[in-house]
Amino acid sequence: MKNRLFYPILCTTTFVIGCIFFCMYHEWLIVFWNKPTLTLSYQALPTKKTILLYLPKSTDTTTEWKKEKAEIVLDDSALTTEANAILQKWISYAQEQHCLPMNVQIDSVCISPSHNELYINFTHNPLNKIKSAYDKYCLIESLLLTLRQTDARTCNLYLLTKHQPILDSHIDLSAAWPVQGFSP
Amino acid sequence: MLFPLYIIPQSTVLIHPGNETDEAVYLCQELIHGLAKYFHSIQFLTTRTSQEHPNTQATATFANRINPELYISIHLTQASAPCFHIYTYLQNKTDLWRHTSSSLDFIPLNKAHMHHAKNSLDTASLFLESLKTESLPCTDSVCSFPFKPLAGIQCVSFAVELGIPELSKWHPYKEQIHNALIKVIMAYQESA
Numbered sequence: 001m002k003n004r005l006f007y008p009i010l011c012t013t014t015f016v017i018g019c020i021f022f023c024m025y026h027e028w029l030i031v032f033w034n035k036p037t038l039t040l041s042y043q044a045l046p047t048k049k050t051i052l053l054y055l056p057k058s059t060d061t062t063t064e065w066k067k068e069k070a071e072i073v074l075d076d077s078a079l080t081t082e083a084n085a086i087l088q089k090w091i092s093y094a095q096e097q098h099c100l101p102m103n104v105q106i107d108s109v110c111i112s113p114s115h116n117e118l119y120i121n122f123t124h125n126p127l128n129k130i131k132s133a134y135d136k137y138c139l140i141e142s143l144l145l146t147l148r149q150t151d152a153r154t155c156n157l158y159l160l161t162k163h164q165p166i167l168d169s170h171i172d173l174s175a176a177w178p179v180q181g182f183s184p
Numbered sequence: 185m186l187f188p189l190y191i192i193p194q195s196t197v198l199i200h201p202g203n204e205t206d207e208a209v210y211l212c213q214e215l216i217h218g219l220a221k222y223f224h225s226i227q228f229l230t231t232r233t234s235q236e237h238p239n240t241q242a243t244a245t246f247a248n249r250i251n252p253e254l255y256i257s258i259h260l261t262q263a264s265a266p267c268f269h270i271y272t273y274l275q276n277k278t279d280l281w282r283h284t285s286s287s288l289d290f291i292p293l294n295k296a297h298m299h300h301a302k303n304s305l306d307t308a309s310l311f312l313e314s315l316k317t318e319s320l321p322c323t324d325s326v327c328s329f330p331f332k333p334l335a336g337i338q339c340v341s342f343a344v345e346l347g348i349p350e351l352s353k354w355h356p357y358k359e360q361i362h363n364a365l366i367k368v369i370m371a372y373q374e375s376a
Contacts, residue, residue: 130262132269132345132347133259133261133271133331133345134267134269134327134345170259170332170333171332172330172331172332177329182277182327
């Protein structure tokens with residue numbers, strides 16, 4: 001009895017297995033050998049942020065600020081990306097208001113590995129030599145005030161031109177300026 | 185027979201004309217001339233003449249060697265309307281906290297201001313108030329930040345920047361600056 005059923009079962013089994021492999025070969029049947037998982041690769045969505053851009057008002061005796069709202073779109077949450085986007089807007093606004101010469105641009109923005117120092121490298125010196133120390137100081141304070149809206153508010157800032165500290169007769173930029181600034 | 189009598193000055197005030205223009209030198213010379221007549225026991229010195237333009241480090245070295253009681257830096261710049269700005273040197277707001285050091289300590293140039301930062305701010309505030317009483321256009325408060333001409337000065341120091349439309353026309357303000365300086369030096373003498 002056993003011997004009479006053995007061969008038909010073997011034939012049927014091999015025929016079925018052969019059919020399955022034939023279908024798989026011709027891609028009529030697709031088998032997922034690796035079990036698909038539902039893990040998603042995380043990619044942050046671009047975010048829009050409203051910021052205030054500050055510039056000194058043209059009064060000689062009081063420190064007042066002109067403010068303008070601007071929107072920036074951030075691809076990622078890195079501090080340098082955010083700082084770079086804000087600074088680009090600030091430079092455009094300062095150039096519109098004739099506070100900065102048109103050739104001044106941001107070359108690069110870097111942060112130290114400890115996240116304590118932020119380096120801003122300009123293509124040209126943003127400080128006008130013939131302006132008073134007070135005008136230059138107010139311009140830097142307005143930049144710091146604008147940057148304080150980012151996570152860089154606890155950093156120290158180095159302002160550079162062509163990767164060297166900016167040289168000025170009034171303002172000492174050889175050392176880092178606290179982003180918190182000096183204005184009360 | 186005449187015996188020369190030398191009065192040894194009790195204290196020294198060093199006045200630094202800003203390097204921007206030689207007009208500042210002439211203003212400082214006039215101020216020193218007036219102040220020397222008023223205070224006989226104080227010697228008034230200047231850091232440069234009209235032909236010299238020493239850099240910040242050379243000026244600081246010279247000032248620290250003289251070790252004056254008070255260092256005043258006077259600057260003239262062009263501005264649309266006349267205005268006075270008063271500065272002291274700070275690298276951080278915490279520099280105003282009391283820092284002690286002995287005379288044998290090595291103090292780097294960028295830390296020299298820390299010993300007298302608070303006194304400098306008080307003296308500068310007093311000078312600002314004195315200018316305001318002379319009804320001169322001034323800023324609301326003293327600006328404290330890394331003001332380069334005061335870098336490396338160890339004694340009590342502050343700077344004055346006079347913005348005027350024409351640099352040569354500082355004469356109308358000389359008298360008021362002179363009066364304000366007298367008030368500051370007198371107050372400083374009383375507190376010392």
